[in-house]
Amino acid sequence: MVFDFLNRLIxxxxxxxxxxxxxxxxxxxxxxxxxxxxxxxxxxxxxxxLGTQRxxxxxxxxxxxxxxxxxxxxxxxxxxxxxxSDSALSRVAxxxxxxxxxxxxxxxxxxxxxxSVALLTLGDITGVVDQTSSGDDSAxxxxxxxxxxxxxxxxxxxxxxxxxxxxxxxxxxDSTFLTEKASQSGGAGAAxxxxxxxxxxxxxxxxxxxxxxxxxxxIVTEKGDAESSRIAPAGEPPSLTTEATARVxxxxxxxxxxxxxxxxxxxxxxxxxxxGTGGSIDTAGTADGAGEGAxxxxxxxxxxxxxxxxxxxxxxxxxxxxxxxxxxxxxAALALAAIGAWAGLRRVRGE
Amino acid sequence: MLILTTFDxxxxxxxxxxxxxxxxxxxxxxxQDAVFGVVVRxxxxxxxxxxxxxxxxxxxxxxxxxxxxxIFRAWLFRIAKNAxxxxxxxxxxxxxxxxxxxxxxxSETVQDDSADPLADALNSELGxxxxxxxxxxxxxxxxxxxxxxxxxxxxDEAAESIGVxxxxxxxxxxxxxxxxxxxxxxxPELLPASMRL
Numbered sequence: 001m002v003f004d005f006l007n008r009l010i011x012x013x014x015x016x017x018x019x020x021x022x023x024x025x026x027x028x029x030x031x032x033x034x035x036x037x038x039x040x041x042x043x044x045x046x047x048x049x050l051g052t053q054r055x056x057x058x059x060x061x062x063x064x065x066x067x068x069x070x071x072x073x074x075x076x077x078x079x080x081x082x083x084x085s086d087s088a089l090s091r092v093a094x095x096x097x098x099x100x101x102x103x104x105x106x107x108x109x110x111x112x113x114x115x116s117v118a119l120l121t122l123g124d125i126t127g128v129v130d131q132t133s134s135g136d137d138s139a140x141x142x143x144x145x146x147x148x149x150x151x152x153x154x155x156x157x158x159x160x161x162x163x164x165x166x167x168x169x170x171x172x173x174d175s176t177f178l179t180e181k182a183s184q185s186g187g188a189g190a191a192x193x194x195x196x197x198x199x200x201x202x203x204x205x206x207x208x209x210x211x212x213x214x215x216x217x218x219i220v221t222e223k224g225d226a227e228s229s230r231i232a233p234a235g236e237p238p239s240l241t242t243e244a245t246a247r248v249x250x251x252x253x254x255x256x257x258x259x260x261x262x263x264x265x266x267x268x269x270x271x272x273x274x275x276g277t278g279g280s281i282d283t284a285g286t287a288d289g290a291g292e293g294a295x296x297x298x299x300x301x302x303x304x305x306x307x308x309x310x311x312x313x314x315x316x317x318x319x320x321x322x323x324x325x326x327x328x329x330x331x332a333a334l335a336l337a338a339i340g341a342w343a344g345l346r347r348v349r350g351e
Numbered sequence: 352m353l354i355l356t357t358f359d360x361x362x363x364x365x366x367x368x369x370x371x372x373x374x375x376x377x378x379x380x381x382x383q384d385a386v387f388g389v390v391v392r393x394x395x396x397x398x399x400x401x402x403x404x405x406x407x408x409x410x411x412x413x414x415x416x417x418x419x420x421x422i423f424r425a426w427l428f429r430i431a432k433n434a435x436x437x438x439x440x441x442x443x444x445x446x447x448x449x450x451x452x453x454x455x456x457x458s459e460t461v462q463d464d465s466a467d468p469l470a471d472a473l474n475s476e477l478g479x480x481x482x483x484x485x486x487x488x489x490x491x492x493x494x495x496x497x498x499x500x501x502x503x504x505x506x507d508e509a510a511e512s513i514g515v516x517x518x519x520x521x522x523x524x525x526x527x528x529x530x531x532x533x534x535x536x537x538x539p540e541l542l543p544a545s546m547r548l
Contacts, residue, residue, distance in 0.1 A: 017525045024528065052532045059481065060500045066388040069401065072408050073376040082409045 024053045106342035113335035120328050360423055367415050375415070379408050382424050385502070386431050392497040393435040395486065403438055407431035421511055428498070428512035436490055484534035492527035495520055500528075 016039070022028035023036040040047040360381075366374035386407060391400035407430045418426055485493055491513070498509040499520070510517045 017521055021521055021525055049529070049532060052536065053528045056481075056528070056531055056535060057500055059477065060496075061503065063501055065384070065502070066391055068383040068387040068404070069397065071380070072383045072387070072401075072405050073379050074372065074409055074412050076372065078405075078409055079412060082406075082413065 020050065024050060024057055026054070106338045110335045110338035110342070113331045113338065117328050117331045117335065120324060120331070124324060364415065364418065364423065367412065372412075375412050378423070382427055383408070385424060386427055388502060389428060389494075389497055390431050390435050392485075392501060393432070393490075393494060394438055395482070399438060400435075403434045404431060407434050410434070422508050425508050425511035428508075429514055432494060432512060439490055480535055480538055481531075484531050487534060488527055488530060492523050492530070495523040496527040496531070499524055 016035070019028060019032040019035045020039075022032045028036065036050070040050070360378065363374040363378050367378065383404065387400060387404045390403050390407070391397060394400050394403060407427065411427055411430050414430070485496065488496065494513060495509060498504045498512060499506065504512075506517045506520050510520045513520065515523075
């Protein structure tokens with residue numbers, strides 16, 4: 001096998017091949033004739049095979065030569081036309097020819113783009129990908145949560161009030177808190193929550209999600225209304241002097257709050273520190289004792305995300321903010337462009 | 352047909368390099384039957400073979416500067432062969448395209464001196480069988496067989512046309528003949544008595 005390969009590599013053939021070919025063609029030398037006859041004696045079937053080959057060759061040699069049906073002379077016009085068709089575009093198109101490695105590239109690009117559009121649309125419908133608009137309504141963003149499962153597990157426990165008081169706001173089971181229509185006047189990092197006004201007595205209330213959920217810091221002013229509530233800019237540590245804080249946490253998590261005015265009472269959960277953006281974030285609730293603290297607003301939040309800050313505002317890389325509508329349009333355009341390019345290249349190649 | 356000497360051929364080639372269309376067309380007239388004959392056996396379609404042959408001569412004119420000597424006809428064959436193989440690959444990727452519409456059956460051209468209608472019919476059937484079996488060969492094997500067994504070119508010219516060594520041509524021919532033999536023996540009733548040993 002290796003010997004045969006090496007022979008082929010250097011252009012040598014087995015002497016038996018030469019002899020057999022010469023025998024079939026009727027041009028065998030005496031040595032070749034003797035060699036083939038010996039082979040036929042050793043292998044009786046060979047005589048029949050070689051006889052068939054000789055007869056076949058006779059038939060093939062009787063085939064009449066084909067004459068050209070017309071003249072194939074060239075003219076300057078033919079050459080000029082060929083040179084035109086061999087333009088740069090044709091050479092590019094040749095790269096995408098059926099026998100080339102790039103043949104499937106436009107199709108693959110179109111497929112990926114179309115699939116992405118489909119997934120984003122599906123995510124939009126199912127809620128995995130939600131849209132929201134920025135303050136100036138000129139752009140929309142989407143908040144993509146890690147998975148639908150994580151959304152389902154998320155809830156808001158905007159707990160306020162006296163020790164042991166249940167969460168106020170009644171939205172702890174609202175899994176859509178991450179999505180929020182930004183306020184009409186919102187600038188970056190200043191989107192106001194649409195939460196119901198919280199009756200916080202504290203100057204500011206800090207709401208922050210706890211691990212492992214998305215981290216959102218919402219600062220609610222003393223007024224507790226939507227106009228003055230704001231999202232804490234990314235990186236801004238929650239104010240430790242706030243008098244009303246709450247966590248956005250998983251529903252099952254126990255969040256303790258304090259109703260002591262103006263004091264950070266106790267960090268509830270070590271996890272909180274791990275995910276904090278600069279300080280202890282839990283509690284220091286300053287509700288009026290009726291369980292309707294400022295973080296009732298946070299509990300009612302449907303989620304706030306705005307502009308470029310929104311991704312980081314979610315904190316801890318737990319989500320991704322995408323300009324969904326623009327992305328869908330761009331991907332759809334890419335898919336169409338790829339399909340168009342593919343069709344155009346085929347046309348150029350004359351297929 | 353005029354017969355060009357090697358000296359004439361080299362002179363015409365030089366004139367072609369200088370842009371002389373008439374000189375090149377004399378070369379075309381000299382070799383067009385041979386080129387078309389090989390191409391039509393490869394692609395088995397007359398119209399396609401005409402297009403490929405024309406393209407091959409146009410390409411040869413434009414690439415004349417790359418001709419480095421050797422058998423000029425073999426150089427033309429190589430250009431035509433590459434064009435034919437490109438076409439066949441393209442066809443292979445588009446199996447919905449039929450190549451049987453204008454197929455060149457060997458039965459059309461197998462010479463038979465007998466006036467026996469039965470012999471003619473068998474000859475026709477044999478031609479179809481050979482055509483079928485030839486179409487079943489790989490492109491490389493078919494080209495070698497067409498060049499040497501059908502068109503009768505010498506091994507060296509076939510080797511130069513294909514771009515391989517003479518030994519490789521012999522090996523391909525050996526395998527091609529064996530496969531053709533196996534193929535035609537599947538319908539022994541069509542074979543001449545000499546082939547039914």
